[in-house]
Amino acid sequence: MKTEEFAGLVHKVVPSRDFMSVDAGECTGCADCVIVCPVFLWKVREGRAVLAADYRERCLECGACWQVCSSGAIRFDFPDSGTGIVVRYG
Amino acid sequence: MEKYDVIVVGGGPGGSVAAMTAAGLGLKTIVLERGTRPGEKNVSGTGLSPKCYRDFEFMKEMKLPHERVATMATLHLSDDEAVERMSFSFTPSERAAYPEAREFLTVNVYRSELDPRLFGLAADAGAETRTSTRIVGVVKAEGGRITGVRTDTGETITGDIIIGADGVISTVARTAGIRQKWDPSEVAMIINIDFGAARADIDEAIGGNALHYWYSSVFPVGYSFFSAEGFHVGLGNYVTWWKKSPHYYLNRMFEIEGVQRQIRQCKGVAREFQNHMVTFLTNPTTTYGDSVLLVGDAAGFACPFEAEGVYYAMYSGMLAGKVAAEALSSGDVSRGFLSRYERAWRDSPVGEEFVGGEAIDGFVRGIGFNPEAGRWVIPMLNDAAFGLLNVAESHTASARNLPRLLLPYVPELARELKEDLLPLSARMVERPRRSARPGLVRLMRKALPRILPPLARFAARRPRSPYGEVVGPLLAEHFLTPYAEERINTLEEVERG
C-alpha cells in the first residue's frame, strides 16, 4: 500500500472556471510548490512551474502551493460559490 | 438596499459562533459560507477539547451522530527503521480543574456534522445564513471606509462590521489590508487519510483509546484519531519544512506495524484524502482593523502546540460578536475602538494559549516537528524505561548500569533543557505581564547556584568516572556559568579550588 494511491480519493463539484494560475515571469523554478502539493499538480519544466491541465478536477483547495511560493508567482482563489471540493469526512 | 449590522464571512465554528453571539445580542446579522453546506471545505484531526463543553452551553446538548469520546491517549515512539520502540498512555486526571476535563480528553467528531449544527444554531439565534456564497473581498467607499463585502457573482452586501471568519487563507484579512498571506514559517499543512470502519470493529480494537500520536525519527509527528465509524491517519509540518513529497513521510508512518495493525483490526477502508493548512503563530498580531474583526484561523488563533483550533475559533467568535455589539451601540467601528477586541482575546483563554508562544515554538520546532530530535529522544526514553524495568539482570546490576545507558544522551538533553524546556516551563507557569521577572526563572537562579556547584565539585573529583567526564563539563557549560557567574566561573576553577 502506498499513500499516493489515495490521492485521488477526493469528492468534487468540478469548477467550470479557472481559479489558479502561475505567472511564468515571476516563477524562479524553485520547485517548492512541486514538493508540497500532495496531489502532484505541479511540475517544473524548463525552469518554470507548470500546473496540471486537469487541476480543477483534483485540487484540494488547500492553498499550500500558494502559501509556500516565496516569489508570489502563484495566483490562488477559491473556485466559484458552491463548486470545488466537497470534504465528506473532514 | 438591506444593510446589516454585522456580516460574518465563513460558516466554520468561528463564524457560526460569532453570528450566533451577534444575533443573540439583537444585531442584524448575516453569515456567508462558500460551500454548498457548512463543513464541506473543512478538515480537522477531529478532536474537540473539554474546554468547548465547559464554555459553551449549546455544546453540552450537542450529540453528533459519529462522535467518539476519547478517554485515553497513547503516544507511540518509533525509530529510524519505523519500528515501534515504546509507547505510553494517559487518561484524564481525577484532579483536573473542571468536570468535563475529568471525564474525557476529547470528543472526536466530523466537521461535516459539527459545522452544519453550529451554523443551524446561528440561524436559530436569528442570524440570516447563506451557503454557496463566496466572498471575493471587502467593499470600500471613497476614502477607504469599509462598507461591506462583494460576492463572486458581483453582488454587494452592505454592513457596518465585517467579521472575517474565513479560515487560514482569509480573503477578508487580505482585502481589508490587515495583512497579506502569512509568512510561510507561520503555517503548517497537515495531510490526512480518512478511513471508514464499522462501529463494532473500532469499539473492539480501540474503544475509548481514540487518540494515537506517532512520533519517530523519520517523519514529523503523526496521529490516528478515531471517531465512531471512521478514523483519520495523518501528519503535518510547516509548509516550508518538507524536503520530499509529504507522501514520502506518510508512507514511512504507514510502515509502522502498529499503524497497519490499527487499520487491519478496524478493517478500515480508505474513503478520502485530505490536506489543509493551519497557522502556528507565536503571537497573533493581525486580528482587527477599521470595521473588521478576525476570528479563528483567520486571526491565527490555532494553538501553536497541537493545532487545536476549533475551541479558539469559537471563543474568539464569541468575543468578536460581543465587541461588535459594543462598537455599534457606541457608534464607533474604527480601529481604535475595535482594539478592545485584542484586549478581550488577550485576557481570555485564547490569549493564554500564546503566553508561552515563543518557547512553545522553540519546543515544537526543536522536538515536536523535528524527526532529527527523535534520534536521541526516543532511544533515551526507551533506555530509561528499559534501565529501570528490565529483568535481564538483577535490579541492583540494572541500577548500576543506568548511568552507562543514559549518559550518552546527556549533552542533547542538557541543550534541549536549556534552550527550550526550561524557558518553556518558566513562561507557561508565570504570567509575564504581572511580574517583571518570571518567578520560576528567579527560583532557578536562586536554587541552581546552590545545587549545581557541589554537584560539579563532586563530579570534578571523579575525573575518571562517567560523571566526571560527561556530567561535570556539561554542568559547567550549561548551568554553572549562566547561573553562578559571580561565584564560580568555570569547571577549571572548581577543580583548582
Ligand SMILES: Cc1cc2nc3c(=O)[nH]c(=O)nc-3n(C[C@H](O)[C@H](O)[C@H](O)COP(=O)(O)OP(=O)(O)OC[C@H]3O[C@@H](n4cnc5c(N)ncnc54)[C@H](O)[C@@H]3O)c2cc1C
Ligand atoms: C488537519 C487538521 C487537523 C486539525 N485538528 C484539529 C483538532 O483535532 N481539533 C481542533 O480543535 N482543531 C483542529 N485543527 C484546527 C481547526 O481545524 C481550525 O483551527 C478551525 O477549523 C478554525 O475554525 P475557523 O472557523 O476559524 O475556520 P474554518 O474552520 O477554516 O472555517 C472557515 C470557513 O470559511 C469559509 N470560507 C473561506 N473563505 C471564504 C470566502 N472567501 N467566502 C465565503 N466563505 C469562505 C470556508 O469554507 C470555511 O467553512 C486542525 C486543523 C487541520 C488542518
Ligand code: SF4
Ligand atoms: S514555488 Fe513559486 S517560484 Fe517556486 S517553482 Fe513553484 S511557482 Fe515557481
Ligand code: SF4
Ligand atoms: S491548492 Fe493544494 S492541492 Fe491545489 S495545487 Fe495547490 S497544493 Fe496542490
